[in-house]
Amino acid sequence: IIPPSLHRHLRHRIAPRILHHGHNRSLSSHSPFFKISPEVQQALSENRPIVALESTIYTHGFPHPQNLSLASSLETLIRTHGGVPATIGILDGIARVGLSSPELERLVSAPHPLKISRRDFGFALGRGSRRNGGTTISATMILAHLAGIKVFATGGLGGVHRGAESTWDVSADLTELGRTPVAVISSGCKAFLDLPRTLEFLETQGVGVATFANGRDSNAASGVDFPAFWTRESGVPSPKVVRDEVEAAEVIYAHFGLGLQSGLFFANPIPEEHSLPKEDMDAAIDEALRHADAAGAVGAAATPYILDKIKEVTGSRSLEANRALVEANVVRGTKVALELVRLES
Ligand code: PSU
Ligand code: MN
Numbered sequence: 527i528i529p530p531s532l533h534r535h536l537r538h539r540i541a542p543r544i545l546h547h548g549h550n551r552s553l554s555s556h557s558p559f560f561k562i563s564p565e566v567q568q569a570l571s572e573n574r575p576i577v578a579l580e581s582t583i584y585t586h587g588f589p590h591p592q593n594l595s596l597a598s599s600l601e602t603l604i605r606t607h608g609g610v611p612a613t614i615g616i617l618d619g620i621a622r623v624g625l626s627s628p629e630l631e632r633l634v635s636a637p638h639p640l641k642i643s644r645r646d647f648g649f650a651l652g653r654g655s656r657r658n659g660g661t662t663i664s665a666t667m668i669l670a671h672l673a674g675i676k677v678f679a680t681g682g683l684g685g686v687h688r689g690a691e692s693t694w695d696v697s698a699d700l701t702e703l704g705r706t707p708v709a710v711i712s713s714g715c716k717a718f719l720d721l722p723r724t725l726e727f728l729e730t731q732g733v734g735v736a737t738f739a740n741g742r743d744s745n746a747a748s749g750v751d752f753p754a755f756w757t758r759e760s761g762v763p764s765p766k767v768v769r770d771e772v773e774a775a776e777v778i779y780a781h782f783g784l785g786l787q788s789g790l791f792f793a794n795p796i797p798e799e800h801s802l803p804k805e806d807m808d809a810a811i812d813e814a815l816r817h818a819d820a821a822g823a824v825g826a827a828a829t830p831y832i833l834d835k836i837k838e839v840t841g842s843r844s845l846e847a848n849r850a851l852v853e854a855n856v857v858r859g860t861k862v863a864l865e866l867v868r869l870e871s
Contacts, residue, residue: 528587530602530650534617540649548775550835553668553671553672554672555672555673557621557653559619559620559621559647559651560620560621560623560669560672561620561621561622561623561862562622562623562624562673563612563622563623563624563625563626563664564624564677565624566610566612566623566624566673567624569612569775569800570629570673570674570675573867573870573871574609574610574867575608575609575610575677575860575863575864575866575867576606576609576610576611576612576675576677576863577604577609577610577611577612577675577677577678577679577856577860577863578612578613578614578616578623578666578669578670578675578677578678578679578708579597579600579601579604579611579612579613579614579666579678579679579680579856580615580660580661580662580663580678580680581597581613581614581615581633581634581659581660581661581666581871582641582642582660582661582662582663582666582667583596583660583680583681584596584597584615584633584634584637584660585615585633585634585636585640585659585660586639586641586660586680586830586833587830587833587848588633588845588848589845590635591635591731591808591851592634592845593634594630594631594634594820595632596849596852597630598627598630599612599853600852600853600856601613601630601724603833603853603856603857603860604856604859604860607857607861607864608860608861608864609859609860609863609864610692611704612624612632612670612673613625613674614653614661614665614666614669614670614693615633615642615658615659615660615661615668616633616640616642616650616657616658616659616660616661617629617632617633617658617660618656618657619650619651619652619654619655619656620651620652621651621661621669622669623648623669623670623672623673630669630728632658633658633660636658639658639659639660640657640658640659640660640740641659641660641662641826641830642659642661642662642665642763643661643662643664643665643698643699643702643826644664644665644698644702645698646659646665646731647665647668649836651831655656657853662684662698663680663683663684663699663702663710663712664666664684664697664698664699664701664702666680667702667703667706667708667710667789668680668702668706670708671706671707671708675708675740676707676708676709676778676782676863676866677708677709677766677778677859677863677866678708678709678710678711678750678859679710679711679712679855679856679858679859679860679861680710680711680712680852681712681713681755681848681851681852681854681855682712682713682714682715682716682755682851683697683699683700683710683712683714683715683819684697684698684699684715684719684829685697685699685700685715685719685721685723685724685727685793686698686700686719686720686723686724686726686727687718687719687720687828688718688719688815688839689720690720690723692743693824695824695825695828696727697829698728700724700728700731700733701731702789703728703731703788703789703790704728704731704734704788704789705730705731705787705788705789706787706788706789707781707782707786707788707789707856708779708789709774709789709791710789710790710791710792710864711774711792711793711794711855711858711859711862712735712791712792712793712794712855713753713755713793713794713795713796713851713852713854713855714752714754714755714760714793714795715752715754715755716754716755716832716833717754717755717756717757717760717772717807717808717811718811718814718815718832718836721752721754721760721761721779724834725752725762725765728791729765729774729787730746731788732788733788733789733790733791734765734766734777734781734790735764735765735766735790735791735792735793736764736765736766736768736774736777736790736791736792736793737750737751737752737753737766737767737768737792737793737794737795738767738768738770738774738792738793738794738795738858739764739767739768739769740769740770741770742767742769744757745824749763750764750767751763751764752764752765752793753793753794753795753796754795754807755796755848755851756793756801756802756807756844756847756848756851757796757801757802757803757804758796758798758801759804764793768792771858771861771862771864771865772865774792774862774865775862775865775866775868775869776865776869777790778790778862778866779866779869779870782846792858794851794854794855794858795858796847796850796851796854796855797850797851800846800847800851802840802843802844802847802848806840807840807844809839810836810840810844811834811836814832814836815832817831817835818831818832838853849852
């Protein structure tokens with residue numbers, strides 16, 4: 527007979543470790559630099575549909591205070607669709623999975639927050655640094671996986687930059703997808719990137735890429751564009767399509783069921799009514815890239831700089847589109863997480 531207190535202990539503390547043991551062999555969820563919120567902890571032990579959210583989009587993508595309203599609206603959207611949000615970021619030198627409202631507010635309002643990808647953890651955590659930072663897709667995937675979260679919804683994936691043949695600027699998001707088993711849902715890659723090379727790179731990394739094409743048969747030749755963030759069309763065909771959230775969950779279930787340690791990427795085209803005219807975007811991107819080049823914005827500074835310039839050129843339109851597409855992705859992600867839980871139980 528197991529006393530109820532021990533039973534609770536087993537369920538909440540030990541069972542998740544055993545369940546995720548195979549996944550986390552080389553990562554430590556017992557690190558003093560890692561913390562899962564009580565709500566997310568509870569949801570994990572009950573195998574509820576959890577959706578991870580990144581925070582670089584707040585610290586380096588959206589201006590204050592729109593970033594705060596976006597952060598809370600994304601969490602609300604997940605809840606109203608039956609999921610549990612897990613916003614991920616670094617607060618006071620600790621990597622967090624799940625943030626309370628005051629913590630979220632503090633992170634998105636932090637002065638000079640860091641932009642954290644895989645390489646940055648050691649410099650941002652601990653040592654009494656109390657540093658705050660937004661986690662990129664790569665860093666968010668790492669922490670989501672460490673917690674045992676499989677579904678992550680966001681805006682746009684980093685990619686191979688134009689001119690990468692000389693700069694070698696390839697986002698760490700792509701290599702992370704090759705090595706960390708999390709399913710990412712976003713609106714494709716921003717059009718200022720090199721989309722064909724990005725897809726080639728993902729293929730080499732062994733990352734499955736599919737675009738949501740409502741009602742289309744996934745076995746048919748795709749004939750569907752891989753979306754370019756602000757626009758549904760890119761002229762670049764998507765490697766695969768999925769019909770709906772059920773099919774996406776089936777793919778995730780089978781991929782992870784085999785124990786593959788790489789990620790999956792699902793592109794959700796921006797809703798028609800929010801997409802921006804391609805000619806306008808192309809012009810804005812050309813101008814933004816010229817500015818970035820002149821300013822010498824390279825490395826980790828490149829993406830935030832280019833996004834900022836695009837905002838300047840397009841006014842509020844690109845921000846509105848950005849907001850609408852992230853919201854749509856988060857709703858998709860929640861439905862995928864619900865279907866995945868159904869398959870698992
Ligand atoms: N898309 C946005 N805003 C952003 C980002 C993407 O609309 O801030 C962030 C994401 O966190 C992504 C990161 O992981 O930019 C990629 O940066 P880089 O290109 O430096 O790898
Ligand atoms: Mn880069």
